[in-house]
Each structure stands twice: as C-alpha cells, then as structure tokens.
Amino acid sequence: MWSSPFISAPASVSQIMLRVIFAMVPGIAMYVWFFGPAILVSITLASITALATEALMLKLRNRPLKPFLTDNSALLTGWLLALSIPALAPWWLVVVGTAFGIAVAKHLYGGLGNNPFNPAMVGYAVLIISFPAHMTHWLTPHGLEGIVLSFPDQLNYIFHGILPASTTLDALTTATPLDTLKTQLHLGLPVNEIRDMPIYGHLAGKGTEMVAIGFGLGGLYMLYARIISWHTPVIYLGTLFAIAGLFHLVDPASYVAPTFHWFSGAAMLGAFFIFTDPVGGPTTIKGRVIYSAGAALLTWLIRSYGGFPDGVAFAALLMNICVPLIDTWTQPKVFGRKGDGK
Amino acid sequence: MRTLYRFHGGIHPEEHKLESSEAPARRAPLPKKLILPLHQHIGNGAKVAVQVGDKVLKGQMLASAQGMISAAIHAPTSGSVTAIAQHPVPHPSGLDGLCIHLESDGEDRWIERAALDFRAMPKPELLDRLRDAGIVGLGGATFPTHVKYGLPSGQRIDTLVINGAECEPWITTDDRLMREHADGIVRGIEVLRHLSGAGEVLVGIEDNKPQAITAMRAACAGSDIEVVAVPTLYPSGGEKQLIRILTGKEVPSGGRPTNIGVACNNVATAYAIHRFVDHGEPMISRLVTVTGNVRTPMNVEVLIGTPLTEVVECAEALPGTTGYILGGPMMGLEVDDLHLPAVKSTNCIIAKSAQLFPPPPPAMPCIRCTRCAQVCPADLQPQELHWFSKAKNFGKTQEYHLFDCIECGACAYVCPSHIPLVQYFRFAKSEIWQREHEQQAAEIARERHEFRMFRQEREKQEKAERLAQKEKAAQAAKPAVATPLPVAAAANADPDDTLQMRVDADIARANMQLRIDAAAARAKEQAAAAQPKNIDALTPQQQAEIAEIEARRAKLREIASDAGADDEPPKQI
Numbered sequence: 001m002w003s004s005p006f007i008s009a010p011a012s013v014s015q016i017m018l019r020v021i022f023a024m025v026p027g028i029a030m031y032v033w034f035f036g037p038a039i040l041v042s043i044t045l046a047s048i049t050a051l052a053t054e055a056l057m058l059k060l061r062n063r064p065l066k067p068f069l070t071d072n073s074a075l076l077t078g079w080l081l082a083l084s085i086p087a088l089a090p091w092w093l094v095v096v097g098t099a100f101g102i103a104v105a106k107h108l109y110g111g112l113g114n115n116p117f118n119p120a121m122v123g124y125a126v127l128i129i130s131f132p133a134h135m136t137h138w139l140t141p142h143g144l145e146g147i148v149l150s151f152p153d154q155l156n157y158i159f160h161g162i163l164p165a166s167t168t169l170d171a172l173t174t175a176t177p178l179d180t181l182k183t184q185l186h187l188g189l190p191v192n193e194i195r196d197m198p199i200y201g202h203l204a205g206k207g208t209e210m211v212a213i214g215f216g217l218g219g220l221y222m223l224y225a226r227i228i229s230w231h232t233p234v235i236y237l238g239t240l241f242a243i244a245g246l247f248h249l250v251d252p253a254s255y256v257a258p259t260f261h262w263f264s265g266a267a268m269l270g271a272f273f274i275f276t277d278p279v280g281g282p283t284t285i286k287g288r289v290i291y292s293a294g295a296a297l298l299t300w301l302i303r304s305y306g307g308f309p310d311g312v313a314f315a316a317l318l319m320n321i322c323v324p325l326i327d328t329w330t331q332p333k334v335f336g337r338k339g340d341g342k
Numbered sequence: 343m344r345t346l347y348r349f350h351g352g353i354h355p356e357e358h359k360l361e362s363s364e365a366p367a368r369r370a371p372l373p374k375k376l377i378l379p380l381h382q383h384i385g386n387g388a389k390v391a392v393q394v395g396d397k398v399l400k401g402q403m404l405a406s407a408q409g410m411i412s413a414a415i416h417a418p419t420s421g422s423v424t425a426i427a428q429h430p431v432p433h434p435s436g437l438d439g440l441c442i443h444l445e446s447d448g449e450d451r452w453i454e455r456a457a458l459d460f461r462a463m464p465k466p467e468l469l470d471r472l473r474d475a476g477i478v479g480l481g482g483a484t485f486p487t488h489v490k491y492g493l494p495s496g497q498r499i500d501t502l503v504i505n506g507a508e509c510e511p512w513i514t515t516d517d518r519l520m521r522e523h524a525d526g527i528v529r530g531i532e533v534l535r536h537l538s539g540a541g542e543v544l545v546g547i548e549d550n551k552p553q554a555i556t557a558m559r560a561a562c563a564g565s566d567i568e569v570v571a572v573p574t575l576y577p578s579g580g581e582k583q584l585i586r587i588l589t590g591k592e593v594p595s596g597g598r599p600t601n602i603g604v605a606c607n608n609v610a611t612a613y614a615i616h617r618f619v620d621h622g623e624p625m626i627s628r629l630v631t632v633t634g635n636v637r638t639p640m641n642v643e644v645l646i647g648t649p650l651t652e653v654v655e656c657a658e659a660l661p662g663t664t665g666y667i668l669g670g671p672m673m674g675l676e677v678d679d680l681h682l683p684a685v686k687s688t689n690c691i692i693a694k695s696a697q698l699f700p701p702p703p704p705a706m707p708c709i710r711c712t713r714c715a716q717v718c719p720a721d722l723q724p725q726e727l728h729w730f731s732k733a734k735n736f737g738k739t740q741e742y743h744l745f746d747c748i749e750c751g752a753c754a755y756v757c758p759s760h761i762p763l764v765q766y767f768r769f770a771k772s773e774i775w776q777r778e779h780e781q782q783a784a785e786i787a788r789e790r791h792e793f794r795m796f797r798q799e800r801e802k803q804e805k806a807e808r809l810a811q812k813e814k815a816a817q818a819a820k821p822a823v824a825t826p827l828p829v830a831a832a833a834n835a836d837p838d839d840t841l842q843m844r845v846d847a848d849i850a851r852a853n854m855q856l857r858i859d860a861a862a863a864r865a866k867e868q869a870a871a872a873q874p875k876n877i878d879a880l881t882p883q884q885q886a887e888i889a890e891i892e893a894r895r896a897k898l899r900e901i902a903s904d905a906g907a908d909d910e911p912p913k914q915i
Binding site (some may be wrong): 003004005006007008009011012013015016067071073111112113114229278279281283284327331332333334335336337338 | 349350353355356511582586592593594595596597667669671672673674675676694699702703704706707708709710711712713715716719720721722723725726742743746749751754755756757758759760762764765768
C-alpha cells in the first residue's frame with residue numbers, strides 16, 4: 001500500500017545519467033577522429049575504476065549495490081574525468097583521479113545526491129596539483145607535423161610507459177592551445193601572431209575546436225531532450241562571450257577573441273556537462289543564472305591571469321562552494337505570496 | 343477571446359478518460375442497506391435527528407447541521423433506521439466514524455418536495471435552506487456551500503468561477519454531468535450568482551472535454567455566463583489554479599478566494615443546487631466514475647451511503663484487481679476493502695491492477711534535478727522541503743512554505759528518483775500539527791501551574807492575616823466574655839473575608855477560563871483549518887458523556903469551593 005500519487009512519469013536517475021553519457025558521444029567521436037583512439041582507453045579505464053570504487057564504497061557504507069551501480073552516475077563521473085585529462089597518460093593517472101573523485105568527493109560526503117562538489121572536477125583538481133607534468137602532455141592533433149602513434153604503441157605507452165625507440169613524448173604531445181596562448185603572451189607575442197601558429201585552427205585549437213563543437217552538439221541534444229534547462233549553458237557561454245569580447249575589443253593584442261574561449265579547453269564541456277550537474281549546482285532559476293555567470297567570470301579570470309591553463313574545473317569547484325548561499329538568496333516567491341514580499 | 347493566465351508548473355499525466363466518458367451515466371441499483379457517515383463535509387459532523395427504529399422517507403433529514411461550518415445529512419431512500427453506530431468510513435486515517443445505518447424498504451418513497459422561489463427569499467434564509475439540504479462542494483473538499491456565500495459585511499464577490507476542469511486522470515463525472523445536464527447546471531449557477539452577487543460568471547473546462555464545452559455553451563446561450571476552455575494541464579482544476587487561469591489573480595497564501603473577490607464552486611455542486619431549488623431534492627446522490635481494471639468502466643449515479651462493493655459491481659472488477667483508489671490517481675486514497683459507503687466526496691473508484699498501476703521502483707536519493715520545482719503549481723521548492731522533512735527540520739519546512747503545498751502530487755509524479763515527496767510533506771505537516779498541539783497543552787499546563795502557585799501564596803498570606811486579626815480580636819475580647827469556640831469564631835468572625843476570597847477566586851478562575859478557552863479555540867481553529875480531525879466528529883454519545891462529566895465536575899467544583907478547598911482552576915478537556 002502506498003499513498004498518492006499512484007502514477008509516475010517514466011523517468012529515472014539511471015536513464016537521465018545514461019542520456020547525458022550518450023550526449024558525450026559526438027564530442028568523443030571528434031576526439032577519436034583528430035587524436036586517435038587513446039581516449040577510448042582512458043574512458044574504459046575510468047569506467048572500470050568508477051564502478052569498482054563505487055562498489056567498494058557502497059560495500060563499506062553498507063548500501064545496496066545494484067540500484068547505485070546501475071544509476072550510471074559513477075560512469076558519468078568517470079567519463080567526465082577521462083575527457084578532462086590528456087588521453088596519452090600513464091594508466092594510473094586516470095585511475096587515481098577517478099578513484100579519488102568517487103571515493104572522497106562523492107562517497108565520503110554521502111554518495112549520490114549528497115556531494116557538494118563535482119566528483120570529476122575534484123579528481124581533476126587533485127591530478128593537476130599532484131601530477132602537473134603528466135597533465136600537460138596533450139596529444140598533437142592528426143595532420144600536424146610530428147609523429148602519429150599507432151594504437152598498439154599508444155597502449156604500450158599507457159600501460160608500460162614505453163614509447164617506440166625513435167620517438168620522445170615531446171615529439172608526440174604539445175601544450176594545449178590555451179596553455180600555448182598563455183605562454184606566448186608572456187613572451188610578449190601579440191594574439192594575432194600567436195593565432196598563426198600551426199596548432200591553431202579557425203576558431204581555436206586545431207582538433208580541439210571540433211571536439212568542442214561535438215560537445216556543443218551533444219549539449220543541444222540534452223536541451224532538446226529537456227535533460228538540462230537552457231539557463232546554465234546560455235548564461236555561461238553568454239557571460240564568457242561578453243567578458244572576453246569586452247577585453248578583446250579594448251585590447252585585441254593581449255586578449256583573445258571570445259569565440260576562442262568558447263571552443264578552447266573545457267568551456268563547451270563545462271557549459272553543457274559540468275555546470276549543469278544538478279547535485280552540486282543551485283536549484284533555483286535565478287541561482288543558476290548567478291552560478292553560471294560566476295563560473296564564466298572565474299573561467300575567464302583563471303584563463304587570463306591564473307596559474308593554470310584552463311579555469312573550468314576550478315570555476316566549477318569555487319562556484320560549488322557558493323551554492324548554499326545562492327540557493328538561500330534566490331528562493332522564489334510562492335503562489336499567493338507574490339504581493340507580500342515574503 | 344478571453345486572456346488566460348498561466349499558473350506555474352503542471353504536468354500532463356496520461357488521461358485515461360475515454361474509458362469511462364463515452365457511455366451515458368447509469369443509475370446504480372437501489373441498495374438494501376445504506377451507511378451514512380455524519381461527517382461527510384469539512385467542519386462539524388451533523389447532529390443526529392432520528393432514532394433507531396424510525397421510519398424515514400427519501401429526502402428526509404436524518405442529521406442536522408451543527409455549528410457554523412456543517413451541513414445536514416438526508417435519507418437517500420425510504421426505509422428504517424436500524425442503528426446509529428461506528429462504521430469504517432473513507433478517510434485517510436482509516437478510522438471508523440459514526441454512521442446512521444438505514445435499511446431500505448424498496449419503495450424509494452419521497453418526502454413532499456417543492457420548488458423554491460430563490461429570488462423571492464431573503465439571502466440568509468436561502469443559505470439556511472442550502473445548509474439544511476446538505477449542499478456541500480462536490481469538487482473534492484466538500485466545503486459546505488452556504489458558508490462560502492455567507493460573507494462578512496464589506497466583502498464582495500465580483501467573479502463567480504464554476505469549476506468544470508476535472509483535471510485528474512480517469513475521472514469523468516463532471517464531463518458526463520455537463521454533457522447530460524448542462525441546463526440543470528446553468529440553473530444552479532444562476533442560484534450561485536444570485537447568492538454571490540457576482541457580475542461575472544466564468545465556467546472553466548479543460549479543453550480535453552470538447553463535448554462538455556459544447557453542451558455548456560449551448561446551455562449558456564443567451565446568458566452572460568462565459569464558458570472558457572482552459573488548456574489541459576494538471577492541476578488546473580485546483581481551485582486556486584483555476585482562479586489564476588481565468589482571472590490572473592492569486593488567492594493569498596492561507597486565504598480564501600473571497601479575499602480577492604472570487605467565489606468558486608464545482609459544476610456538480612451547481613447541479614445539486616438545481617436539484618434542490620427546482621425539485622426540492624436534498625443532496626442524496628452523486629455521480630461516481632467506476633473505472634480502471636473493470637469490465638465496463640462507467641459513470642453511475644449512486645445514492646450516498648451505498649456500499650462501495652455495490653458501486654463497483656455495476657462495472658464488475660476484473661481478475662487481477664489488487665486494490666482500489668478512491669478519487670483520482672494523483673490525489674486519491676488507496677483502500678484495501680470496499681466495505682465503506684459512498685459519501686458526498688466520492689467521485690471515483692479505480693480498480694487497481696499491477697499493469698495499470700505498477701508499484702513505484704525503490705526510491706533513490708534526491709539529485710536536486712528540480713524537476714519537482716519545475717512542475718509545482720504552488721511555486722514551492724519540493725527538493726528543499728524534502729530535504730528538511732527528511733531531516734525533521736520542521737522549522738525550515740515552514741520557512742519554505744510547507745503549508746502552501748496542496749498535495750497535488752505533481753512533484754512525486756515527475757521525480758526521477760521516485761521519492762514519495764507528498765508522503766514526506768504529509769508527514770511533516772502532521773508532525774508540525776502534533777507539536778503545536780503539544781505546545782498548547784504545555785502552555786495551558788504552565789499557566790495552570792503558575793496560577794496555582796500564585797493562589798497558594800495568596801491563601802497563605804490571607805490565612806496569616808486572618809490569624810493575626812483573630813488573635814487581635816481574641817486579645818481584645820478576652821477580658822470581657824468567655825472565649826467562644828474557635829471554629830465558630832472562625833465561621834462568625836470573618837464572613838466578609840471568606841466571601842471576598844471566594845469572589846477573588848471566582849474572578850481569577852473566570853479569567854483563567856477565558857484564557858484557556860481562547861487557547862483551545864485557537865487550537866481548534868487551526869485544526870479545523872487544516873483538515874477534519876477525528877475529535878471534531880464526536881458522536882452524540884461521546885458528546886453526551888462529555889456534557890455529563892462536565893456537569894459532574896462543575897458540581898464537584900462547587901462543593902469543593904464551598905469547602906474552601908478548591909485548589910485548582912477547572913480542567914480543560
């Protein structure tokens with residue numbers, strides 16, 4: 001016997017998470033196309049680690065395994081983390097990041113629904129602080145000068161750290177377009193000259209810009225399927241565009257174009273997949289506007305002046321901290337109380 | 343074209359209306375035995391006006407309204423009263439209620455009936471007649487209709503909203519009624535318009551009932567009653583939501599529609615008023631949808647008091663029926679067995695089966711996706727209310743306006759974690775009521791204690807004074823006459839003092855009583871505003887018992903106070 005309502009819509013947490021994972025596919029496809037299949041290896045590693053850590057933590061916490069292992073939330077965390085770190089990295093890097101995210105950032109705070117911080121972003125933060133060198137070896141996109149590593153060779157490096165005799169890691173990898181930009185600006189080069197470097201494409205980095213477009217397409221699907229509301233991506237990308245655009249207009253030699261910000265680094269991934277994470281995000285519409293705008297500002301600040309190449313992960317974590325306050329501030333007026341200011 | 347307004351949120355559950363909406367309503371066979379609960383409406387239960395063994399006619403009043411908010415109960419058919427006893431009634435508590443048991447004589451003989459010239463009648467008298475005809479709102483809340491229109495002076499109704507939205511899935515009684523009896527409904531609306539003095543009359547019907555809309559428009563042709571098709575969106579049939587859709591106004595939180603110059607009644611209520619005013623028939627029957635896992639889903643006209651088993655028999659429950667929902671699937675009440683009578687609020691019986699109503703999957707934690715907040719018609723944040731209810735942080739639930747929740751179930755319907763949110767909110771509400779009651783009881787106890795301390799102290803002082811005085815008097819009298827007996831002296835020496843003391847005590851007691859009464863009235867008011875409580879529906883026996891105990895107590899107190907030993911103010915029951 002249960003109480004009303006006796007009917008429910010056919011939605012479930014598991015299905016929502018699965019759709020979000022599904023929405024990552026276009027971005028991942030672009031990734032594979034431009035950078036080779038190494039990313040599939042790290043996604044697989046992350047998935048296995050995520051599920052194993054989830055199972056272990058559930059066991060330790062005396063929680064039932066089945067409903068939580070099948071809710072797909074751990075899987076989503078793993079995928080997000082795998083996409084945030086270099087694909088050609090030793091296997092333990094993604095394992096450590098994922099395990100930390102799930103065990104510490106998620107389960108030590110109470111598991112699904114109770115984590116104030118996005119577990120994947122916590123995992124990323126731990127990795128970039130603890131293993132900064134490993135986190136800078138991004139694969140050079142296909143079509144650029146340099147050596148293209150075959151899949152078996154990629155596997156050999158990921159699991160055994162062995163490269164073919166004739167190559168070095170430096171020949172295979174490069175700094176990210178954002179990182180390169182920052183370094184070159186430091187060296188005194190103007191933006192337009194930096195943008196002429198071979199790693200850059202039409203919008204931002206060669207290859208990476210297409211990955212960003214892929215994530216954007218996935219995001220549009222999520223909007224269409226009403227998995228996420230439009231507020232977060234629109235406000236985030238809009239604010240990022242406005243700030244970057246303003247500075248770019250004033251000083252185009254020192255500040256890169258706003259579209260560059262959109263299609264570089266994790267901005268697209270963040271707009272649709274990270275800042276939309278409901279658990280650590282605000283619950284009110286107004287709150288989401290504040291949260292997204294704040295995240296955009298932080299992203300731009302960290303990218304422009306910070307010590308890290310990209311700012312999305314730290315923007316997410318810093319805004320996560322503000323969520324309880326934002327939610328309290330932005331409680332909407334309820335029906336029948338709109339007039340009395342309460 | 344009228345401008346329609348939106349309320350926040352809302353959902354589109356599967357309608358399941360066609361199952362029962364297409365066949366004309368039938369009349370259920372005359373039951374042999376009827377069970378008539380005295381408490382079928384919001385407010386006080388009715389007061390029994392017959393005795394066991396009485397022969398009654400169809401339409402005869404069996405129980406009269408008592409108190410401000412109440413309505414009469416009538417015999418739905420002719421027969422004899424066989425018992426006035428407890429019987430299970432449809433109520434979330436699952437408790438029994440006092441019922442008049444009526445055995446039908448099969449003749450279905452009416453009392454004398456007469457149409458009413460309602461326009462010629464003073465308004466208060468018409469309201470009394472409605473009360474005595476047992477007219478209550480048939481939209482679900484069963485609020486006595488006469489109370490709605492007995493406005494305090496200064497309040498005015500501009501708009502009369504007639505609710506034909508019928509937004510709950512499966513239910514089609516209002517749909518059928520509008521298709522079949524639009525003229526009667528409009529007659530009833532005229533009575534309501536007369537009572538309210540409203541200049542504007544709007545009938546709101548969800549646009550998934552085109553035939554009902556056509557029928558009502560035809561019946562309203564030539565009058566200025568406007569039939570408005572409103573978008574199908576649950577819960578547009580909620581009183582506050584429909585008023586918002588049609589007028590753009592919001593009933594203030596905790597207020598009534600009359601606060602914003604609107605009165606709202608259901609189409610079925612309007613029809614019942616027509617039956618009474620034009621045919622002299624009190625409220626003794628209603629339409630009930632029988633649907634779900636049954637052979638022939640349908641609408642049946644059912645006499646109030648008909649056992650639900652007999653109502654369901656009309657449609658024949660199919661094998662695989664696992665239980666029944668009284669009301670709709672969004673806000674209804676699940677019952678295990680059907681040995682309950684149909685009451686004035688019974689609008690639908692749904693036979694459940696595992697296919698039609700699969701049990702919900704186990705609840706997962708809330709992921710703060712806010713789908714609930716997106717659909718909440720009260721603009722609440724159910725995810726926050728859930729969080730605080732779960733933590734038993736009831737103060738916070740109130741800060742987040744728990745009591746503005748109308749329990750429509752939209753939040754739980756969309757929750758991807760399948761959290762029974764409404765259940766959490768009902769739990770929190772009842773806990774808060776419980777605590778308020780306890781607090782009030784504690785408050786009364788504290789006041790009583792303080793009064794007692796104060797009194798003891800004063801008596802001690804007075805005694806000391808008296809003794810001192812007596813001593814002085816005795817000292818003065820000593821040389822003159824022989825010492826009188828001390829007891830007599832006490833009795834004779836200070837009659838004024840004792841009198842004064844008694845008067846003081848009486849005043850104090852009266853003051854105390856006033857305060858206690860006020861506190862009790864407050865508590866009662868809150869309870870009444872919240873939902874009918876079992877203690878509101880005391881049986882006549884219980885009430886008689888209470889009166890007897892009260893009388894005994896009063897006597898005891900008198901004796902005690904005469905003896906000067908009355909230590910405590912009267913107890914509150």
